[in-house]
Amino acid sequence: MSPVIELTDAAFGYAGQPAVSHVTFRVDPGEVVAVLGPNGSGKSTLIKGLVGLTEELGGTTTILGQPLAQAERGLVGYVPQRHTLGTSVRASVAEIVGTGRVAFMSMWRPWARNPARSRQAVARALDLVGLGDRADADVSALSGGQQRRVLIARALASSPEVLIMDEPTAGVDHGNQLVLAGVLERLKARGTTMLIVTHELDALATVVDRVVVIEDGRLTYDGPADSLPPGGTRGHHHDHDDEDTGESAGAPVIPTARIDLGGPRA
């Protein structure tokens, strides 16, 4: 089975400076992989690299066998971390989700666009996240958890091969976390491949197949969630000599910060 995402000795960073490097792992079709790590460990830099927002600075990364730089962007659905969708202007839920279709429209041939097909894709995506009846609602009137699902629907609207999510459950109350987890379970049941950065593994325990841990810009663990060493993987060998860059320079690394691993939170 050929992997959906494959990184071999990959490095990503900003302005030529790697914030995460020597990362090797793969995500197979239908797999749901959680990316854990303290704040500033480089995990966001890594997944942003997979959607072209940070620089690819070494190794090889392929998406469905295509080198990252040449990979078709629509293959990857990106769900960024946003605390609210509160916009400076009014927008309906369907309009926000519709922006997930824009990359497929023809910019210079407006007559060749297919609005009916876009509308269908938007409606399908909203049904998948359980917001099918809220398409015309003002997006800023939705609850925080519903807005997260709008972001997931936006990514789904482009019919991606893999979803990459940055902290989809952060800052969402417990009830809405359950709903979000339910949405992710439904996507998993449909065979959607997902790579999810999270601090809250408990909330997603039923969805996640495998865990990779990034610390100090290195991959320190790759395996099932239940055999993670308690308290993270601090104490394992890793190099500290070359990584004082990127986001780790701005945000101090708090040892074992918030890697929730099956504790009695919920």
Add this chain to the structure above:
Amino acid sequence: MLEILDYAFMRNALLAALLIGVAAPLVGIFMVQRRLSLIGDGLGHVALAGVAVGILTSSSPVLTALLTAVAAAVAIEFTRARGGPTSDLALALMFYGGIALGVVLIGISPEGTPANLTAYLFGSITATTTGDLYVFLALTLVVLLVTWALRPWLFAAAQDEEYARAAGMPVTAVNLILSILTAVTVVVSMRVVGLLLISALMVIPNAAAQAIARSFRGAMTFAVGLGLISAVGGVITSFYAETPSGGTIVLLALALFVVVSVIAAWQRRRDAAHARAERHDHEHGPGCGHEAIRHKDHMDYLHDGHRHAAHGGHYDEHAPDEHAPDEHAGDGHAGDEHATGAHARGAHARGAGS
């Protein structure tokens, strides 16, 4: 009433007002969306330097203003894209430099009179010549066509720039195009509205539309309507009241903004008088296990014998006869609770951290 159409200058001014009444709010909504409401103002400042060069060299002020404004638009976009702590100051220097240079150059040119300067800064209905009009017509058509054709990209790039980049959209190019469209709109509007007031026509109709609309498309349509009424109404008023057209247009737009805001506030008060359902973790939706009943433009979900309808982040109690007594005559839920109008406010957590 129609005697104003007997004057050629009024026909020109009205046609120009018609064009900018549509174009200014249409381009403006994307600037408002990008939180750049005041960039149009800065472009107007810089365009005055272009006007002055045109007057001084006895060439077309419209053409030189257009070139200057477009060059400034490109410079602004690159300054902003480069970012850094000084980009805001760099824009301020550009804007003040532009207007100062314009005032001085117009002052030293032989044709530069105070009346001339005032007409450029604040608009004048007598200023639009027939020659200008053809240029404006062509430019406005280009602005309208490009804005309309690119509006999904303009919306997406302004709504969430990072996501737009991740999805592979040419965000830098789209932002640059919007900046240039703004510059062209400023120049097209300078005769009737004036360089110091044009930004108001881009922003105020949109501010009013935001108070009342529920979707981007709705807001855009509403803003264009208000822009048209303000621009055409302002020109007609300025003819009879003998007031400067730019100021009249902007005051009319402001008056419309106040009226719309009052109506919107009244609507919100009325909407607030609804009954909230009890708080529950369960979220209603298609296939949620509760019977869905169509109720006007939305779905009610039958929950323990009463109807819940989504409203913002919470649920309202809806009664079948609340909106239209005859609408649900056949659905036979005699046991439904009736909304009392009391505000049964349930504390509803909205995404605060747990």
